[in-house]
Amino acid sequence: MTDTDQRARRTGSLEVKDLVKDFRVRSGMRSSKFRAVDHVSFTLEPGKTVALVGESGSGKSTVARMIAKLEKPTSGEILLDGEPSAARGVALMRYRNDVQMVFQDPFASLNPFHTVGHHLERPIKIHHRASGRDAVEAEIERLLERVNLNPPREMADRRPHELSGGQRQRVASARALAPGARFLIADEPVSMLDVSIRLGLLNMFARLQREENLGVLYITHDLATARHFSDEILVMYRGQVVERGPSDRVILDPQHAYTKTLLAAAPNPENHGKLREEVRAELARENA
Ligand code: ADP
Ligand code: MG
Numbered sequence: 001m002t003d004t005d006q007r008a009r010r011t012g013s014l015e016v017k018d019l020v021k022d023f024r025v026r027s028g029m030r031s032s033k034f035r036a037v038d039h040v041s042f043t044l045e046p047g048k049t050v051a052l053v054g055e056s057g058s059g060k061s062t063v064a065r066m067i068a069k070l071e072k073p074t075s076g077e078i079l080l081d082g083e084p085s086a087a088r089g090v091a092l093m094r095y096r097n098d099v100q101m102v103f104q105d106p107f108a109s110l111n112p113f114h115t116v117g118h119h120l121e122r123p124i125k126i127h128h129r130a131s132g133r134d135a136v137e138a139e140i141e142r143l144l145e146r147v148n149l150n151p152p153r154e155m156a157d158r159r160p161h162e163l164s165g166g167q168r169q170r171v172a173s174a175r176a177l178a179p180g181a182r183f184l185i186a187d188e189p190v191s192m193l194d195v196s197i198r199l200g201l202l203n204m205f206a207r208l209q210r211e212e213n214l215g216v217l218y219i220t221h222d223l224a225t226a227r228h229f230s231d232e233i234l235v236m237y238r239g240q241v242v243e244r245g246p247s248d249r250v251i252l253d254p255q256h257a258y259t260k261t262l263l264a265a266a267p268n269p270e271n272h273g274k275l276r277e278e279v280r281a282e283l284a285r286e287n288a
Contacts, residue, residue: 011046012046012080012081012082013043013044013045013046013079013081013082013215014043014044014067014078014079014080014098014099014182014183014215015041015042015043015044015077015078015079015080015082016040016041016042016043016063016067016076016077016078016079017041017076017077017078017079018039018040018041018075018076018077019037019039019040019041019063019066019073019075019076019077019078020035020037020038020039020040020073020074020075020076021035021036021037021059021062021066021071021073021074021239022034022035022036022074023036035239036059036062036239037059037062037063037066037073037239038059038238038239038240039076039240040059040063040076040236040239040240040241041076041241042232042234042241042244044183044215044216044217045215046182046213046214046215047209047210047213047214047215048215048216048231048232049206049209049215049216049217049218049229049230049231049232050215050216050217050218050230050231050232050233050234051217051218051219051220051226051227051229051230051232051233051234051247052064052217052218052219052220052234052236053219053220053221053222053223053226053233053234053235053236053262054221054235054236054237054262055221055237055262056221058236058237058238058239059236059238059239060187060188060219060236061104061187061219063219063236064101064185064187064217064219066078067099067101067185067217068099068100068101068185069085069087069092069095069096069099070101072087080095080098080099096179097127097179097180097181098180098181098182098183099181099182099183099185100175100176100177100179100181100183100184100185101176101184101185101186101187102169102172102173102176102184102185102186102187102189103172103187103189104187104188104189104191104192105192106165106166106168106169106172106192106193107160107165107168107192109168109172110160110168110171110172111160112159112160112161113159114159114160115156115157115158115159116144116149116155116156116157116158116159116160116163116171117137117140117156117157119171119175120139120140120143120144120156120171120174120175120178121136121140123175123178123179124136124139124140124178124179126179127178127179127180129178129179129180137156139178140152140156141153141156143174143177143178144156144174146174146177146208146211147170147171147173147174147177147204147208148170148204149167149170149171149174155167164197165192165193165194165197166193166194166197166200166201169189169190169193169201170201170204173204173205173208177208177212181212181214182213182214182215183214183215183216183217184205184208184209184214184215184216184217185216185217185219186205186216186217186218186219187219188219188220188221189201189202189205189218190202190225191220191221191222198225199225202225202228202229205218205229206229216230218230222266223251223262223263223266224266226247226251227247227248227250227251228247230247231246231247232244232245232246232247233245233246233247233250233251235250235256235258235259235262237258242256242258242259243255243256243258243259251263
């Protein structure tokens with residue numbers, strides 16, 4: 001890779017163009033087509049967060065799974081640094097380095113038989129981030145420190161059942177960072193966690209995003225945190241993006257009827273001020 005390529009790589013974007021996903025659904029003898037994602041387009045830029053909001057079943061996870069290459073689009077394109085992302089081989093491997101996913105369920109995402117250290121060692125070795133036992137161990141500790149799992153050496157020896165849900169999501173985040181990810185797809189990363197620890201985790205994502213200049217897709221049904229933690233909000237309804245814009249604009253001046261309904265169903269926007277206070281308090285704790 002030349003210097004110019006490297007520079008382009010660091011400033012390049014992840015672009016989703018006209019993504020469509022049809023599922024075949026069977027009922028009895030009949031099979032029909034169901035469009036879960038309907039011509040969705042957006043761009044993730046380094047250092048920016050895009051929130052994808054919408055009620056359950058609107059197609060958010062299907063978008064995430066297509067970006068993570070766990071699901072094949074029916075049509076449409078995913079472009080990384082302007083190039084169509086490859087389906088196989090070395091190019092797919094490179095894509096997987098760059099685009100990482102954090103899932104909703106912290107209990108399902110880690111292997112119960114492996115230590116935390118083992119979970120991180122694999123991507124570090126596969127993606128050649130470090131070699132030799134000492135260097136790999138140092139890298140594991142560095143990653144655990146980045147996600148505030150302290151003391152790192154002790155945490156590395158733990159198994160998933162010895163961790164809380166929040167700590168597991170921190171491990172999952174460290175694992176996502178291990179290959180040197182540039183884009184993070186976080187599918188409702190805190191919705192299964194205790195309310196009391198959600199902000200701490202979201203603040204951690206925000207810090208990592210700043211420090212690593214990550215482009216983040218934050219999938220959530222929580223409008224308050226979507227507003228607080230993202231630059232742009234896309235509102236998804238029945239597979240389509242029905243509204244998009246700068247976060248404050250979408251929340252304070254919604255245009256689409258569905259966005260208005262979502263906002264009406266959400267906790268009082270007065271709480272947004274309160275959220276800001278809580279985030280500040282959490283940040284102080286996180287950085288203490
Ligand atoms: P969300 O994450 O917004 O809750 P999903 O993307 O999980 O929504 O699902 C969108 C729609 O697609 C839902 O109606 C869901 O039942 C359907 N769906 C998701 N995966 C499959 C699948 N593998 N086969 C058939 N239908 C699916
Ligand atoms: Mg989902």
